[in-house]
Amino acid sequence: MDQPLPSPDLSARSPDQPASVPARYCYDDDFRKLVPVLVVWETTLACNLKCQHCGSRAGRPRPDELSTDEALDLVDRLAALGTREISLIGGEAYLRKDWVEIIRRCRSHGIRTAVQTGARNLTDRRLDDAVEAGLQAIGISIDGLPDLHDRVRGVPGSYDQAISALRRAKERGLAVSVNTQIGPETPDHLPELMDRIIEAGATHWQIQFTVAMGNAVDNPDLLLQPHRLLDVMPLLARLYREGLDRGLLMVVGNNVGYYGPYEHIWRGLGDDRMHWSGCAAGQIGIGIEADGTLKGCPSLATSLYAAGNIREMSVEDIWRHADRMQFGRLRSVDELWGYCRTCYYADICRAGCTWTSESLLGKRGNNPYCHYRVLDLARHGLRERVVKIKDAPNEAFAIGEFALIQEPIPGADSPGLPERDPATVHRHAYERSPEGGVVPPSLTLCRGCNQYIWPHETGCPHCGADVAAAAAQHEIDSARRRALIRETQRLLDEARAAKQSAAKQSVAPLPG
Amino acid sequence: MSNAHVPHPRPMYMATMTEAIAGGDLSTMKQVAAEAEQHLAAYGDVSGLLQLLKVEIAKAEAKG
Numbered sequence: 100m101d102q103p104l105p106s107p108d109l110s111a112r113s114p115d116q117p118a119s120v121p122a123r124y125c126y127d128d129d130f131r132k133l134v135p136v137l138v139v140w141e142t143t144l145a146c147n148l149k150c151q152h153c154g155s156r157a158g159r160p161r162p163d164e165l166s167t168d169e170a171l172d173l174v175d176r177l178a179a180l181g182t183r184e185i186s187l188i189g190g191e192a193y194l195r196k197d198w199v200e201i202i203r204r205c206r207s208h209g210i211r212t213a214v215q216t217g218a219r220n221l222t223d224r225r226l227d228d229a230v231e232a233g234l235q236a237i238g239i240s241i242d243g244l245p246d247l248h249d250r251v252r253g254v255p256g257s258y259d260q261a262i263s264a265l266r267r268a269k270e271r272g273l274a275v276s277v278n279t280q281i282g283p284e285t286p287d288h289l290p291e292l293m294d295r296i297i298e299a300g301a302t303h304w305q306i307q308f309t310v311a312m313g314n315a316v317d318n319p320d321l322l323l324q325p326h327r328l329l330d331v332m333p334l335l336a337r338l339y340r341e342g343l344d345r346g347l348l349m350v351v352g353n354n355v356g357y358y359g360p361y362e363h364i365w366r367g368l369g370d371d372r373m374h375w376s377g378c379a380a381g382q383i384g385i386g387i388e389a390d391g392t393l394k395g396c397p398s399l400a401t402s403l404y405a406a407g408n409i410r411e412m413s414v415e416d417i418w419r420h421a422d423r424m425q426f427g428r429l430r431s432v433d434e435l436w437g438y439c440r441t442c443y444y445a446d447i448c449r450a451g452c453t454w455t456s457e458s459l460l461g462k463r464g465n466n467p468y469c470h471y472r473v474l475d476l477a478r479h480g481l482r483e484r485v486v487k488i489k490d491a492p493n494e495a496f497a498i499g500e501f502a503l504i505q506e507p508i509p510g511a512d513s514p515g516l517p518e519r520d521p522a523t524v525h526r527h528a529y530e531r532s533p534e535g536g537v538v539p540p541s542l543t544l545c546r547g548c549n550q551y552i553w554p555h556e557t558g559c560p561h562c563g564a565d566v567a568a569a570a571a572q573h574e575i576d577s578a579r580r581r582a583l584i585r586e587t588q589r590l591l592d593e594a595r596a597a598k599q600s601a602a603k604q605s606v607a608p609l610p611g
Numbered sequence: 612m613s614n615a616h617v618p619h620p621r622p623m624y625m626a627t628m629t630e631a632i633a634g635g636d637l638s639t640m641k642q643v644a645a646e647a648e649q650h651l652a653a654y655g656d657v658s659g660l661l662q663l664l665k666v667e668i669a670k671a672e673a674k675g
Contacts, residue, residue: 120618120630121628121630121631122628122630123628124618124619124628125618125619126616126617126618126619127616130619137625139624139625186625186626188624188625211630213625213626213629214626215624215625215626236626236627236629237626238625238626238627238629274629274630275629276626276627276629277627278624278626278627302629303627303628303629303631304627305627307624343633343638343641344641348631348632348633350627350628350631352624367634367635368631368632368633368634368635369633369634369635369637369638370617370634370635371635372617373617373618373619376619379619383619396624397624397625398624454624539619541617577636580636580640581636583640584636584639584640584643587643587644587646587647588643591643591646591647591650594650594654
């Protein structure tokens with residue numbers, strides 16, 4: 100803790116990045132220069148909810164949580180490394196007495212600061228204190244309509260408290276969002292839940308699947324079966340579109356995967372140049388446990404990914420050099436297995452969210468929560484489900500093990516998957532920067548079928564289209580749309596100017 | 612076109628990126644269309660009123 104602070108390298112941020120771009124949008128140079136853009140910090144494991152799916156088994160504080168001085172020093176060191184956004188989580192972040200001091204220190208460095216909360220007993224006083232310290236945003240976890248939410252969260256009345264906190268945070272000018280975990284009962288709740296959170300003032304809604312970790316291993320009935328993506332993903336796409344028209348932007352979490360028919364719509368929030376490009380743990384993100392343990396992502400299993408503790412090593416050394424932090428920078432397609440090993444997207448997707456796949460199957464590199472995969476299997480009459488075979492230890496971020504069962508879809512013709520040679524999977528030429536970072540590759544969107552393809556493709560492997568011809572037609576269509584937008588905006592601007600001019604004339608004093 | 616400045620959005624398990632706004636042509640067209648509809652609503656149905664005016668003008672002129 101007595102080492103000098105490193106100098107911040109602010110050059111990583113794109114020079115043409117406007118102020119309105121989200122702080123957590125990461126650019127190529129962030130990867131090259133190893134900037135820990137995002138930090139998710141479990142400030143305490145103390146919690147006042149009893150969530151049946153809690154991966155960290157939160158409840159009591161850890162016995163050796165960071166002191167205030169240690170926490171504030173940690174903020175300074177993250178700022179020096181270039182961190183742009185910190186989410187305080189728990190447990191429940193506001194059960195730490197110094198949580199407002201932590202917020203204030205984050206804001207003193209210009210770091211965007213948000214809190215993710217279950218919002219039980221998030222009183223007006225707590226909200227006022229946080230706002231006064233500079234808190235900018237709050238995410239409230241709501242997992243369904245009242246009965247389901249209260250049951251999953253383990254406390255009667257917690258839904259009402261969450262909605263109340265949403266309204267009160269909105270009244271205080273905070274940016275307000277909702278995080279919803281999807282389990283088997285959740286999909287039926289989503290349309291009405293969307294109505295309710297819009298009415299309460301939410302502008303953003305993050306969706307993610309419940310992951311087999313901690314308490315969720317004890318309660319495996321809370322896990323969505325992978326084959327249900329067949330009906331859940333179209334529902335999410337419908338709600339994404341409806342939300343756009345109603346002022347609610349759905350943000351799909353990084354375990355809602357991958358490259359299916361909706362990837363170009365939602366991953367980039369309408370900007371179809373953006374797509375899933377692999378787990379970013381330890382590349383542009385850090386997770387912190389309340390005792391100062393660092394991981395590449397807050398949700399990864401402690402037993403496998405604890406890269407070091409800030410009481411024993413500097414943050415910078417753990418970030419740059421610890422083996423367990425570097426795995427994402429070093430891994431290759433060779434570590435994938437099962438379906439993911441022969442997938443068209445293998446060398447960019449890397450089996451999606453590491454937390455999800457490793458927690459579920461005990462080994463990263465194969466992820467059944469993938470829409471592209473589920474659709475491919477369904478075309479061949481197959482589906483996948485998971486069955487628990489091993490409990491998780493009674494520890495925070497502990498994993499058990501589930502068996503992955505592939506079976507014929509009941510009543511369907513099941514020819515089975517064709518043989519696919521792993522040697523034919525495309526390998527991207529990754530380059531490591533002097534700092535040790537690697538930039539994820541970018542795919543091209545086939546304008547014939549709106550599926551992503553590797554840039555070298557001339558014929559779309561999905562639909563067979565001539566990629567260049569489809570792109571040319573798309574450019575023509577796009578130019579026409581943009582001309583229409585410009586002309587409509589010009590007319591509206593003229594109308595607005597005329598209205599303002601008339602209003603000025605009507606209030607001008609009469610001559611003479 | 613270079614993608615060097617295309618961001619890689621990273622929604623980890625954390626508070627949602629509330630600064631994000633939807634982009635792309637579809638979103639922009641919907642936004643502009645909504646503005647146009649507001650404009651039309653503010654100014655009423657000018658086209659319909661014009662037709663009524665023309666009918667009344669024609670009727671008045673016919674009466675001499």
